[in-house]
Amino acid sequence: MEIADVPAKFATLGLTYDDVLLLPGYSDLAPSDIDTTSRLTREISLKVPLVSAAMDTVTESRMAIAMARQGGIGVLHRNLSIEDQAYQVDLVKRTQTGIISNPVTIGPDATLEQLDRLAGEYRISGFPVVDADNRLIGMITNRDLRFTPVAEWATTKVDEVMTPMPLITGDAGISREDATALLRQHKRERLPLVDEQGRLAGLITVKDFVKGEQFPNASYDADGRLLVGAAIGYFGDAWLRATTLIEAGVDVLVADTAHGNVQMLIDMVKKLKSDPATKHVQVIGGNVATKEGAQSFVDAGADAVKVGVGPGSICTTRVVTGVGVPQISAVYEAALACRPAGVPVIADGGLRYSGEIGKAIVAGADTVMLGSMLAGTAEAPGDLLLINGKQFKAYRGMGSMGAMSSRGKKSYSKDRYFQAEVTSDDMIVPEGVEGQVPYKGSLATVAHQLVGGLHQTMFYVGARTATELQEKGKFMRITSASLKESHPHDIQVTVEAPNYHS
Ligand code: XMP
Numbered sequence: 245m246e247i248a249d250v251p252a253k254f255a256t257l258g259l260t261y262d263d264v265l266l267l268p269g270y271s272d273l274a275p276s277d278i279d280t281t282s283r284l285t286r287e288i289s290l291k292v293p294l295v296s297a298a299m300d301t302v303t304e305s306r307m308a309i310a311m312a313r314q315g316g317i318g319v320l321h322r323n324l325s326i327e328d329q330a331y332q333v334d335l336v337k338r339t340q341t342g343i344i345s346n347p348v349t350i351g352p353d354a355t356l357e358q359l360d361r362l363a364g365e366y367r368i369s370g371f372p373v374v375d376a377d378n379r380l381i382g383m384i385t386n387r388d389l390r391f392t393p394v395a396e397w398a399t400t401k402v403d404e405v406m407t408p409m410p411l412i413t414g415d416a417g418i419s420r421e422d423a424t425a426l427l428r429q430h431k432r433e434r435l436p437l438v439d440e441q442g443r444l445a446g447l448i449t450v451k452d453f454v455k456g457e458q459f460p461n462a463s464y465d466a467d468g469r470l471l472v473g474a475a476i477g478y479f480g481d482a483w484l485r486a487t488t489l490i491e492a493g494v495d496v497l498v499a500d501t502a503h504g505n506v507q508m509l510i511d512m513v514k515k516l517k518s519d520p521a522t523k524h525v526q527v528i529g530g531n532v533a534t535k536e537g538a539q540s541f542v543d544a545g546a547d548a549v550k551v552g553v554g555p556g557s558i559c560t561t562r563v564v565t566g567v568g569v570p571q572i573s574a575v576y577e578a579a580l581a582c583r584p585a586g587v588p589v590i591a592d593g594g595l596r597y598s599g600e601i602g603k604a605i606v607a608g609a610d611t612v613m614l615g616s617m618l619a620g621t622a623e624a625p626g627d628l629l630l631i632n633g634k635q636f637k638a639y640r641g642m643g644s645m646g647a648m649s650s651r652g653k654k655s656y657s658k659d660r661y662f663q664a665e666v667t668s669d670d671m672i673v674p675e676g677v678e679g680q681v682p683y684k685g686s687l688a689t690v691a692h693q694l695v696g697g698l699h700q701t702m703f704y705v706g707a708r709t710a711t712e713l714q715e716k717g718k719f720m721r722i723t724s725a726s727l728k729e730s731h732p733h734d735i736q737v738t739v740e741a742p743n744y745h746s
Contacts, residue, residue, distance in 0.1 A: 579608025598697020641676015
């Protein structure tokens with residue numbers, strides 16, 4: 245190597261969240277003017293630009309439901325069998341909607357014991373009863389079970405206790421207003437919808453209508469069902485996984501590896517966006533950390549690009565491999581390729597405070613993906629851990645030993661770290677760690693603080709919309725002394741704030 249080549253070997257300075265602050269700008273806004281709506285993909289917008297990470301200690305159906313209700317979206321992890329992941333999609337798509345287009349049903353010959361199991365699984369208390377041709381023959385609810393002793397549930401059939409037809413029903417295409425009027429007039433909790441042949445075409449429940457009012461920002465598809473994403477890979481039966489998830493109703497597929505700028509994953513995105521069976525679904529490609537990497541996904545037809553190589557709280561990729569790009573620079577670089585093509589950017593990993601959402605957006609992101617900030621919520625998978633009187637939840641990297649080894653159960657996601665063919669646990673090279681995070685209560689509380697913080701960012705910058713924030717936001721680079729000044733200092737904090745930890 246010539247001495248003259250040396251500067252070319254040194255990439256430009258990389259910056260991350262702690263290296264910058266946003267400048268305050270002139271603001272003529274009232275807080276109510278601010279709108280955080282942002283694009284997740286080419287065709288899907290979210291009222292709240294938050295995405296929960298596809299990690300087995302962050303996003304299963306409960307988190308995905310909670311995220312969509314808050315106006316964001318969850319991406320179901322892929323350390324699951326295809327059937328289990330598709331089942332999780334199904335659970336989300338059947339939850340809390342204006343009109344449930346494909347309700348869970350039961351047959352007349354099922355036993356009350358089977359009914360009870362189904363009710364627990366889907367957390368619902370009433371089912372339309374249908375015959376083999378999906379014709380509505382009755383309704384059965386918790387109330388109908390009350391008069392049958394539990395000891396007899398194994399032998400009592402649904403049609404012995406259900407409320408049989410004729411029932412109050414609505415037409416398949418009924419409006420929200422007409423449905424509300426019918427429910428009110430007949431004082432019913434549920435309104436089954438039927439087509440001209442008497443086949444079940446949907447179900448409306450009063451509870452869902454009320455919930456619709458409770459979650460004004462919720463992320464819905466065109467049929468009023470909650471939005472959900474799911475992660476896939478490129479290896480083995482990845483195509484079967486993708487098509488099975490699509491059949492289950494997934495809205496967004498996230499083709500996801502730790503290093504996305506690899507031909508096999510780019511080909512996967514290309515195929516998904518060109519095959520007639522799959523191209524209607526939104527596809528996100530990731531992760532990349534350079535303009536070139538983002539450009540590969542843009543050229544492959546991706547509907548969004550996910551950015552982040554090594555910024556995550558549980559990541560060791562940068563220390564194990566020496567590879568990565570500080571996250572503000574990575575997002576900026578990726579946006580250079582994505583912005584001209586109209587492809588949204590997701591800033592994935594490394595966020596610790598609400599103020600970093602705005603920083604990511606100004607750097608060029610449209611939404612942010614969160615792992616550690618959500619892993620401590622009640623909706624994240626896993627039980628509460630009580631340690632020295634304090635509550636925690638487990639959180640681990642998808643490239644950790646725990647997630648990639650056969651310890652406990654089969655790992656389905658080793659290909660995220662290009663180790664799918666490693667059969668012995670001793671040979672795994674982990675790129676993540678396992679640990680715990682403090683318990684934070686409900687996702688709604690955490691999301692409120694995150695969105696509230698973003699609102700304030702937009703107010704300080706003088707940006708009415710996320711696009712205006714991208715345009716108007718300006719960074720100042722700061723020193724480590726400034727960073728020290730930014731955090732509380734010269735005080736011993738005695739009362740914890742809900743949105744700050746040191
Ligand atoms: P945060 O900082 O939000 O990061 O906890 C979540 C993101 O980190 C990525 N991820 C990993 N990266 N090794 C890595 O290098 C891992 O084991 C690992 N697990 C997750 C992922 O992009 C996630 O969204």
